[in-house]
Amino acid sequence: MKRTVPLLITFLTGFFLIVSFFVPHEPFGQLEQRLLVWFAIVSGFAMLLGVDSLFRAHLRRIIRAREGRWHSLALLLSLVVTLVVGIIGFVKFGSPFHMQSPFMFVYTYGIIPLQATMFALLAFYIASASYRAFRARNTVATLLLVSAVIVMLGRVPIGAAISQFFPVAQEWIMDVPQLAAKRGIQIGAALGAVSMSLRILLGIERSYLS
Amino acid sequence: MALEQVAAEYDKEYGVDYVDLPLREMPVTADIHSYDDIDLLFGFEHGAVIDYWVRYTQARFDQKMTFGTTAVMAPDAYPYLQSGQIEGLVGGLKGAAEYETLIGQPGLGTRGMPAQQWAHLLVIGFIVLGNLGYYFTRKRGRRVA
Numbered sequence: 001m002k003r004t005v006p007l008l009i010t011f012l013t014g015f016f017l018i019v020s021f022f023v024p025h026e027p028f029g030q031l032e033q034r035l036l037v038w039f040a041i042v043s044g045f046a047m048l049l050g051v052d053s054l055f056r057a058h059l060r061r062i063i064r065a066r067e068g069r070w071h072s073l074a075l076l077l078s079l080v081v082t083l084v085v086g087i088i089g090f091v092k093f094g095s096p097f098h099m100q101s102p103f104m105f106v107y108t109y110g111i112i113p114l115q116a117t118m119f120a121l122l123a124f125y126i127a128s129a130s131y132r133a134f135r136a137r138n139t140v141a142t143l144l145l146v147s148a149v150i151v152m153l154g155r156v157p158i159g160a161a162i163s164q165f166f167p168v169a170q171e172w173i174m175d176v177p178q179l180a181a182k183r184g185i186q187i188g189a190a191l192g193a194v195s196m197s198l199r200i201l202l203g204i205e206r207s208y209l210s
Numbered sequence: 211m212a213l214e215q216v217a218a219e220y221d222k223e224y225g226v227d228y229v230d231l232p233l234r235e236m237p238v239t240a241d242i243h244s245y246d247d248i249d250l251l252f253g254f255e256h257g258a259v260i261d262y263w264v265r266y267t268q269a270r271f272d273q274k275m276t277f278g279t280t281a282v283m284a285p286d287a288y289p290y291l292q293s294g295q296i297e298g299l300v301g302g303l304k305g306a307a308e309y310e311t312l313i314g315q316p317g318l319g320t321r322g323m324p325a326q327q328w329a330h331l332l333v334i335g336f337i338v339l340g341n342l343g344y345y346f347t348r349k350r351g352r353r354v355a
Contacts, residue, residue, distance in 0.1 A: 021270075099229060123329065130333045131340040145341070149334055155281075155304050156327035174288065183289045 007203045014201040055079070082106060147173050213266045245271040250297065254278045260287050264295050278305070 017035060020028035058072035082103070089101030096103035136142040153159035154170020199205035226232055233239040241247060245267065253263060255277055267273045268290075274297050279287055281302025290296045300309050303326050306319025 097228065127333055127336050131336040134337045134340065135344045136341055137344075145337065149337065152330040152334055155302075156330050157323060158327050158331065174285065175292070178285060179288050179292060182285055186289060 003206070003209060006209055007206070011201055011203065014197070051079070147177075213262060245273045248273065251275045252278070256280050256283055258286070260290065260296075264290050268295050276300075281305075 013035065016028070016031055020032035055076065058076050061072045062069045062076070085102040085106050086096040089096035089098060089103040093101045095101070098104065130148075134141075134145040134148055136145055150166060150169045151173055153162070154166040154168075154173075159166035159170070196205065200208070225234070227236075245251075251263075251267070251273055253260070253275065255263070256279060260277055260279065260283070263275060263277075268275055276296055276298035277287060278300040279302070281304065284299060284301030284305065287296065287299050287301070291299045300306060303319055303322050306317075307323050308319075310317050310319050
């Protein structure tokens with residue numbers, strides 16, 4: 001019974017969601033919306049559990065004065081401050097996402113510049129990675145290297161200024177080999193997702209119950 | 211959930227914009243009730259959101275769509291473009307510059323291209339340097355052996 005009921009719930013939910021995907025009309029369309037609302041609620045609780053786990057782990061690190069405790073302190077302070085300003089925004093403006101809300105202030109003047117900084121740092125990582133990764137070690141690595149150089153030159157004006165070959169070759173690389181690989185990966189991932197979903201729906205895959 | 215809500219009177223769930231202005235009172239959205247009223251949907255997206263648009267909106271409601279994405283995400287949208295599932299794609303800064311040129315209004319995208327050009331040349335320079343270093347290190351290693 002302890003296993004049969006969850007398996008039955010999984011099967012019925014999955015079955016109705018599949019039917020409602022292909023029949024977006026009453027009563028299935030409404031049912032799908034309802035189930036998606038439930039999913040959002042359950043996700044909210046799952047996130048709460050995640051925050052609780054994160055909070056405990058970093059608090060433990062601070063209390064036990066382990067290595068990286070200052071980073072943990074910064075994380076917990078940011079978490080608490082964001083939560084508090086979110087609540088203030090909700091109470092004062094009806095929503096933390098109101099443009100006058102302190103939450104949006106933190107988002108605009110804290111999170112966005114920090115994200116921009118992270119992206120800016122990525123440039124150095126890319127430069128360092130290109131220095132190390134694109135080495136002509138063998139034929140395959142040389143092909144990758146040549147393709148990368150052609151794409152990089154073909155996507156900026158100087159490539160076309162040097163020769164019309166670069167934009168044309170760039171387009172071909174993106175439209176043929178890149179696309180073929182991408183499509184292969186997408187089809188493979190989709191087939192994998194379908195087979196895993198079927199295994200879960202039919203109760204063959206039960207690892208989520210343990 | 212939001213993507214599907216547009217299929218039938220979306221303003222029941224999302225009736226106002228981010229500054230609480232009712233969508234029904236805006237000329238641009240006043241007559242839009244569902245996907246049937248949208249001739250072409252243009253999305254500025256990042257991440258895997260395009261997959262959801264294609265899966266839930268194009269596949270189910272046959273909605274014509276076109277997207278503007280970051281350069282990193284553009285390759286993910288190429289298969290949809292080639293198969294005709296999306297009508298067009300403005301990919302990255304290059305796409306933005308091309309679009310600005312197409313409509314004859316050079317703007318941020320066009321102005322950003324020189325910076326991107328130098329960044330690409332810098333990376334190519336690193337690749338050349340890395341390979342020269344690799345070549346000479348290997349050559350010296352062979353000579354010592």
